[in-house]
Amino acid sequence: MLHGILHYxxxxxxxxxxxxxxVIDATCGNGQDTLFLSNVVxxxxxxxxxxxxxxxxxxxxxLMQENQKQNVSIIHDSHEHLEKYxxxxxxxxxxxxxxxxxxxxxxxxxxxxxxxxxxxINKILHFLKPNxxxxxxxxxxxxxxxxxxxxxxxxxxxxxxxxxxxxxYRFINQRNNPPFIIAIxxxxxxxxxxxxxx
Amino acid sequence: MLHGILHYxxxxxxxxxxxxxxVIDATCGNGQDTLFLSNVVxxxxxxxxxxxxxxxxxxxxxLMQENQKQNVSIIHDSHEHLEKYxxxxxxxxxxxxxxxxxxxxxxxxxxxxxxxxxxxINKILHFLKPNxxxxxxxxxxxxxxxxxxxxxxxxxxxxxxxxxxxxxYRFINQRNNPPFIIAIxxxxxxxxxxxxxx
Numbered sequence: 001m002l003h004g005i006l007h008y009x010x011x012x013x014x015x016x017x018x019x020x021x022x023v024i025d026a027t028c029g030n031g032q033d034t035l036f037l038s039n040v041v042x043x044x045x046x047x048x049x050x051x052x053x054x055x056x057x058x059x060x061x062x063l064m065q066e067n068q069k070q071n072v073s074i075i076h077d078s079h080e081h082l083e084k085y086x087x088x089x090x091x092x093x094x095x096x097x098x099x100x101x102x103x104x105x106x107x108x109x110x111x112x113x114x115x116x117x118x119x120x121i122n123k124i125l126h127f128l129k130p131n132x133x134x135x136x137x138x139x140x141x142x143x144x145x146x147x148x149x150x151x152x153x154x155x156x157x158x159x160x161x162x163x164x165x166x167x168x169y170r171f172i173n174q175r176n177n178p179p180f181i182i183a184i185x186x187x188x189x190x191x192x193x194x195x196x197x198x
Numbered sequence: 199m200l201h202g203i204l205h206y207x208x209x210x211x212x213x214x215x216x217x218x219x220x221v222i223d224a225t226c227g228n229g230q231d232t233l234f235l236s237n238v239v240x241x242x243x244x245x246x247x248x249x250x251x252x253x254x255x256x257x258x259x260x261l262m263q264e265n266q267k268q269n270v271s272i273i274h275d276s277h278e279h280l281e282k283y284x285x286x287x288x289x290x291x292x293x294x295x296x297x298x299x300x301x302x303x304x305x306x307x308x309x310x311x312x313x314x315x316x317x318x319i320n321k322i323l324h325f326l327k328p329n330x331x332x333x334x335x336x337x338x339x340x341x342x343x344x345x346x347x348x349x350x351x352x353x354x355x356x357x358x359x360x361x362x363x364x365x366x367y368r369f370i371n372q373r374n375n376p377p378f379i380i381a382i383x384x385x386x387x388x389x390x391x392x393x394x395x396x
Contacts, residue, residue, distance in 0.1 A: 001214060001329060002363050002383045016199060131199060159371045165200050166371035172380075173357045173364035182370075185200045 005179050008169055009033075009135050012183055013095055014040055016133045021094025022086075025049040026079035026120055027112060030104060031060030033097050038069045041094065047072045048086075050079040053110055056103055079120035083127075092129040100148060101139030101179075111144050114151035121155070121184070125164070130188035141177035156182055163187055203377050206367055207231075207333050210381055211293055212238055214331045219292025220284075223247040224277035224318055225310060228302060229258030231295050236267045239292065245270045246284075248277040251308055254301055277318035281325075290327040298346060299337030299377075309342050312349035319353070319382070323362070328386035339375035354380055361385055 003011055017023055019042040025034045028049035037047045049072055051057055057076045064072050075085055079098075083089070098120075102111045124134055136156075140149040156166045164187060170180030201209055215221055217240040223232045226247035235245045247270055249255055255274045262270050273283055277296075281287070296318070300309045322332055338347040354364045362385060368378030 002210075002331070002365050002381060012200075133200070153370070157370050161369075161372045164371060165369060167200050168366070168368050168370045170366050171359075171363060172351070172355045172366045173362060174359045183200060 005137060005169075005171075005181055009097065009137050009181055010036055012133055012135050012181075013037065013097060016131065016185075017041060017095040020044045021129075022046040022048065022091060023094045024079070024082060024096035024124060026082070026096055026098045026117075026124070027051060027056075027100070028060045028074065029056050029099055031056075031063035033099065034060050034072055034074075035063055035067060035069065037095075037097070038064070038067075038072050041071065043071055045071055045094075048075060048082065049073065050075050050077060050082065051103075052076070052078050053103055053106070055106055078116050080116040080123070082120060083123055086127065091127065093124060093127040093132065094129055095132050096124045096128070096134045098134070098136040099139065100136060100152065101145060102142055108142055111142060112148065114148040117148065117152055118155045121152075125159075125184065125186060128186045130186055132186050134184040136182040136184075137179050138182060139177075139179045145177070152182070156184060159184065203335060203367075203369075203379055207295065207335050207379055208234055210331055210333050210379075211235065211295060214329065214383075215239060215293040218242045219327075220244040220246065220289060221292045222277070222280060222294035222322060224280070224294055224296040224315075224322070225249060225254075225298070226258045226272065227254050227297055229254075229261035231297065232258050232270055232272075233261055233265060233267065235293075235295070236262070236265075236270050239269065241269055243269055243292075246273060246280065247271065248273050248275060248280065249301075250274075250276050251301055251304065253304055276314050278314040278321070280318060281321055284325065289325065291322060291325040291330065292327055293330050294322045294326070294332045296332070296334040297337065298334060298350065299343060300340055306340055309340060310346060312346040315346065315350055316353045319350075323357075323382065323384060326384045328384055330384050332382045334380040334382075335377050336380060337375075337377045343375070350380070354382060357382065 034049040165185040167183045232247040363383040365381045
């Protein structure tokens with residue numbers, strides 16, 4: 001049976017992230033992916049959960065409290081500044097997830113932005129462990145969504161095939177701009193660490 | 199880790215086809231998928247393997263002999279006539295695979311054709327079991343390949359989302375027209391059998 005989008009995103013993350021790793025929820029939103037990642041890395045792992053919206057921060061904090069999660073840092077800042085929050089500059093990140101678009105049941109004019117998304121992707125690729133994945137769920141039905149989608153696609157399509165596999169997973173017979181997945185895998189063999197350019 | 203194209207095609211088929219079922223290799227080519235399907239359905243299952251090229255038929259026949267496979271019918275005819283070879287008109291097919299393009303190490307001018315591919319897809323959708331899959335691996339770098347790709351994509355994109363999930367799985371940062379997968383899942387719940395229109 002074909003995995004739906006959300007199920008496939010979790011399947012990919014679960015298949016590559018290991019216990020005790022540090023991972024990133026670049027857009028914590030309602031906190032569901034944060035909670036999922038918290039379970040995957042276990043109590044000695046660490047989730048860095050970013051959002052620019054106060055409402056997302058509060059919702060995620062409450063969800064973590066309800067689930068007694070101690071391994072999550074909830075960070076009210078843009079994911080483009082993520083390196084400020086990593087304990088060391090040499091650490092490896094086990095994986096990351098993005099949900100592009102707006103916060104459900106919230107102000108639809110506050111949306112993720114292609115420039116900061118691309119900057120955060122590049123930074124995470126630098127810290128990502130070999131064979132690690134960045135999973136990006138792209139919602140684009142809202143105003144400004146198509147522009148972000150096109151800019152992000154253009155960026156990831158030019159990532160070197162020597163260093164990365166970039167997969168698109170999408171249902172192509174659905175109406176109303178259904179979300180799709182971009183998954184970026186950092187190759188493990190013979191990979192030269194990407195030069196940090198920020 | 200992300201599945202490569204061939205690995206993912208087999209993963210999908212294996213996850214939905216069950217022992218003892220009848221399945222279809224619509225383009226047997228060098229016989230590798232035929233052999234794979236033969237193993238998946240087991241000795242009481244049945245594989246119908248089609249090809250229009252004599253060379254493909256011979257290669258596949260030899261591979262089946264070498265592997266002592268008794269559960270394969272190798273059929274030198276176009277997949278668009280597949281209903282002629284089904285034991286009954288009421289039977290259910292467990293799954294099907296297509297490899298679109300030309301036979302490797304062979305005459306590149308003999309290629310699969312969009313019209314017969316689409317006709318065969320429609321016929322298999324009629325006989326496919328609920329929750330069954332048609333997996334199509336699309337090679338399109340050869341002359342005529344782009345036209346077939348576009349025609350097949352256009353066709354599957356208009357399949358009703360009430361009756362089918364149509365997935366595209368493709369690597370988007372690779373050069374030289376890499377193959378991609380289209381997977382069509384026939385929905386299982388509340389599905390009305392598709393009217394046969396051939």
